[in-house]
Each structure stands twice: as structure tokens, then as C-alpha cells.
Amino acid sequence: MDERVREHAAVLVDWSARVEAGDDVVLSVGPDAHELAVAVAEKLGERGANLLATYSSGEITRAYLRAHDGDFDENPAHELAVVENADVYLSLGGGRNTSATADVPGEQRRSYNEARADIRERRLGTRWVSTVHPTRSLAQQANMAYEEYQDFAYEAILQDWESLADEMAQLKEVLDAGSELRLVSRGTDLTMNIEGRTAVNSAASVAYDSHNLPSGEVFTAPDATEGEVTFDVPMTIRGESVRNVRLEFDDGEVVDYDAEQGGDVIDDILETDAGARRLGEVGIGMNRGIDRYTDNILFDEKMGETVHLALGRAYDACLPDGESGNESAVHVDLITDVSEESVLEVDGEVLQRNGVFRFEDGFDA
């Protein structure tokens, strides 16, 4: 086994999920994430945690959803019971075809997701962490050779997370103190209210309210969004290519949209529920170890000199205690490049210009 697989497992179990003896851990395994699952199982055994492995396959989901009449039972008891009784939920993504569910009708997917709201809610109440095992299918999606992709992925994952957390704390401080965040870029002039919200220093650990490995972003939960935004980073969403989506907001809600490619997917998402037309997240990428887009949200949204917005569900960690933010069955991120012709302002003061923060060298006030 490549030693980096074991290092990945160690970061996931110890740094990210803070697994301890006696924890009931669900390990959700993608079809090609087997090797990482073996390394994680070893680490869980060492820690004295309890392991239940589940199998997460796009092909199984596709077959099931296409065959079902669409009248889904709400929150099936056996599946709900798993997450109700889990302390930790680790998702090891890694399939054989990133388009495995491309021909599942959007409405079928929506009904399925809506019927499972409590399961999703409970899962988000565990110490959950999502990561991916670098597979050939992800390499293909990134237009990269397999070994080249492995190097890329482990560069992003096997970081000094404590150092990066210190660096990101500076951005969190500015956002926590601010009231209005404004983003101006090509095809973009958007203002969002962030008053009273708490930004998450997403350092790839549940100890930082951060649930992705790799991570490396600071995000918060905006509302009252006004203006328009264009997402110029190409992505695949639900198996379909999405290019240059433009959203127009009024009073926090999407009132108009278009897309160069993938408009149907955006339409599907916006139709999920009322919350899907509002923002759940604004995130600012700070992981400069990620040096290119690979058409994988887990990596792309963390890249330095990018900003992403998510339609749908907000994370409770950003809200004052007891308050909950935007609710939705979906959380779909879209990304825009801010390395050129771009300004981020907080309460009228420039926070970042052309990708450089005001607390960094080379900042041009």
C-alpha cells in the first residue's frame, strides 16, 4: 500500500474526526475507495473505535431511483437509526464514473432527498468528515494522468493543517467583525449581509467545525443577498457540465438565472425547495496547495484566489446559538475566480484585491 494512503487515513481519523475509543463510526465507502477504507479500518482498530462500513455507489443509487415509482417512504427507520446512533460519519468518496447517476430524472432525485431530510439532519449532527480516495475516474475528470492526480490529491490532503488554520484565522477575524460583504468581479456585483454570523475557519477538522478533507477555506452564512454573480469556474454537477452560470438576486432570492451550459441542472436545483433559491454559504478559498481546477468541488472551492457561493442549506456553525440559517434539501456550491479584476470588500474596506488579502505581501490597496 502507498504509504500516503495510511497517512491520509491517519489525518482523517485523528486530525479531522478526532476519533476516540468507544466512538461508533460509520465508514461510507465508495466502490473504488476500498484501499483507503482498509487503511482507515486499521486506524479505527488502533483507536478502539467501533466500525460499521456502508457502501456508497452511484450505480446502486441510479438503479434504485430509476426503478422506484417516486413515492419514497420518509426517513426509513434502519437508515435513520444508523445516523442517530453514530458518533462519527466518515465518507470516503471514490467511484468509477463521476457521471454514474447522470440519467436519473431530477424530480426523482428531489423526491428521494426530500423524503430523507431527518437522516441528513442527523448525519450533520455527528462528527462527519467527507474526503475522497484519488481514483482513476477523478483523475479523468481532472484531465490528469492517474499518478499525476495522486500527487495532486495528496499534496492537498497531507498538509500542515495547524499552520494553515493560523493563517486562516486572520480572515475569520475580519468576517466575524463585518456586516456587509461585497464581491465585484467580471459579471459580478453582489452584496451580502453577514452581520452576527460566525465564520468557520475550515481547517479540515471537526474541532474547527470543518468537515472536508482537504479543506482550506473560510466561510460564513450570508443573507439578504442583492445583485448578480457569474461563476466562471467550470464544474460538473450531478454528472453534467455546468459553465458560466449567472444568478441574479433580489431580497436574498434568485429572481433570474442563465447558464452557458448546464442550465437544466441549475433549474433542477432551484426547484428543490424555497431554500434552494437562497444562499447558504459564501466561502473564500485559502488553500494555495491546490494549484489547479480539477472539476471536483471538494478541491476546487478550497483553492486560493477563488470565492464560492452555495445555494441551499446553511451550516449551523455560522449562526448564533439556537438560530438556524437557510434550510434546504440541497447545498450546491458554485465557484468564481477572483485572481484578476476582482475586489472583495467588507463594510466598504478592501479585504482582497485580485486574489491578494490585505494582510498578505503584495497587497495593492
Added chain:
Amino acid sequence: MDERVREHAAVLVDWSARVEAGDDVVLSVGPDAHELAVAVAEKLGERGANLLATYSSGEITRAYLRAHDGDFDENPAHELAVVENADVYLSLGGGRNTSATADVPGEQRRSYNEARADIRERRLGTRWVSTVHPTRSLAQQANMAYEEYQDFAYEAILQDWESLADEMAQLKEVLDAGSELRLVSRGTDLTMNIEGRTAVNSAASVAYDSHNLPSGEVFTAPDATEGEVTFDVPMTIRGESVRNVRLEFDDGEVVDYDAEQGGDVIDDILETDAGARRLGEVGIGMNRGIDRYTDNILFDEKMGETVHLALGRAYDACLPDGESGNESAVHVDLITDVSEESVLEVDGEVLQRNGVFRFEDGFDA
């Protein structure tokens, strides 16, 4: 997809497990059983059942067990909750190496099994069915080419189960009425008490208290076993070759044993608990569609002209209502060939001679 995979899924879901709309189904998927899992998911979708897929990998189990200090938590809540809330539990076996757990110490395995007694108990309370997807690893274990093995497996699985059930009913009738079962063969002269026990007509369906696909045997739960028995069908148990095991019983309990090969495995099994030294099952193979040994208990024990005995746990279906039979954390089958120099008697009357039943053509009284 080979059309036989879909036929296999249909038999499993409809004939074997009797899945209905609203059933909460656990689908336990082996690493190489993916294709069958996809076909089963499609069928479960059609039926309107609820699907939770779990991942069953010998390599994960090995890594976990070898790393753990051996002080296992009893019945972890998340895993117990799954089986407590499941209506149906379908195991799709199929790994990449039948020796995947060969180097897990027996004591570690025993402690793990003992700590999970309630989980096992609850799983046996569901409509559970075990089957296998024909894999290259199983073909190798059977000394067969892959396509040859697929033909063999589907021949055994895709049967007219209703006809076979009718045939087996004749044997069940004799066993249900009988008190003492005696088996005489090469190195074997064994008597067992079967009075008051109910034989299971194992027709590969929960409707017959039968939980294997393929099946094709009639079995009951004996006690007060006396005498000796030699198992001449070669097998692999827990990844190790076992040959010509001889067990000697007194007052229902194994008092002596030896083996040409695999004595350590037998020792491990017998040391599990008190119930592991007593018989949980005597089964008579009646599936003549299975035409050779393939070193896989699921098939071998069903073969016509064989008898098998299991050390360990008895199935409640064989006991009078409210009574439970032999209890143990294990249930390990061993097989003997009765096609030659062999007689099966019930209460002194010959039931089968040299593999031919008295209700069959060619029986030599």
C-alpha cells in the same frame, strides 16, 4: 449486464426474501458483488422497499481486527440499531481473496464475535438471506475457469424452487416423525436424537425458514449425539484448508477430535464457547443441480448424496415454539460424502442407502 445477474436478483428479492413495499432492507455487499448489488437495488426500487447498502470486506475486517487491542465494545449501538430496524437482511458475498482474513488470530476473531452476540441474534430475527455473486476468487477456490464457474453457480441458483420444495417435503415428513437418526459410513457411526424437532425444507426462501440461495437441503437440530463421524469433503474454513476431520461425541459433546489438515482451525472453533462443542444442525443435501464440490459451504452442503453437521448454533425454526436449541457464537458446517458405503437410518429403518432415498427410483432396501 449478464441477464442471469438480473434473474438472480429477482429470485433473491421475490422468491427468497419475499420483499414487499415499505420493507427496510439491508443489502450487505462484498467488494466484488457490486454488479449483483446493482441488479438487486433495481429490484428493490421496483418493489418500493427501502435500501441501505453496507460493505462487507474481509480486508477491512482483517485490518480492523489486527489493529484492535481485543477489548471490543459489546454490540455497538449504531450496528445494533441497523438490524433492530431492518425487516430484511440480504448478504451478497463475493470478495477478491477467500483467504483475506487468514492471518487474523483466532482469539481476536472469537472476542469480536462474542462481543456481537445481540447483533447476530437480531439479524437472525430478520428475513435474512445469504447468497454469493460468482467471482473470480470463488472460481479459483473451486479450481474452475471464471465462465465455467458462472455457469455452475447460476445452474444451482436459477432453479425451479417450487418443484424442489415438493421433492424435499418427503424427506421432511420422515424426519419430523422420527426420534433417532443414525449415520453409518466410512469412519462414521453416529446417532442423534431428533425427537420433537421440526425439519426445515430448505427451499431457498424465508417462507420455508430457509435462508440460503442456493439451497436444497433438509435440516434439523439434533442433540444427545453419540459416536464418531469423519468429514471427507475437503473445505476451506476461515481461509485455511481443512481435510478429514474426525469428531468423537459423548453425551452430545465433542470429547475428542483429529484432522489430517486444519486441526488448528477446528481447535479455534471448539474453543469459542460451550455450544461450539455441540451440534446445531444435521443437514441432508438434496440439490442434484450441484454436481461437484467447489470448496464453498453455500453450495457444497446442498449437494445431493452428502450429509453435513454444524458445530454451534441451532436454528430456532427446528425447535418447538418457545424452546431454543444449542447456542453459540459460531455455526460451522462440515460435510461427508454418503454416495457409497453409507446408510442413513431413522428409528432403525433405512431412509437412504448410498445416496438413494427410499422414496426414489433405484433404492436398494
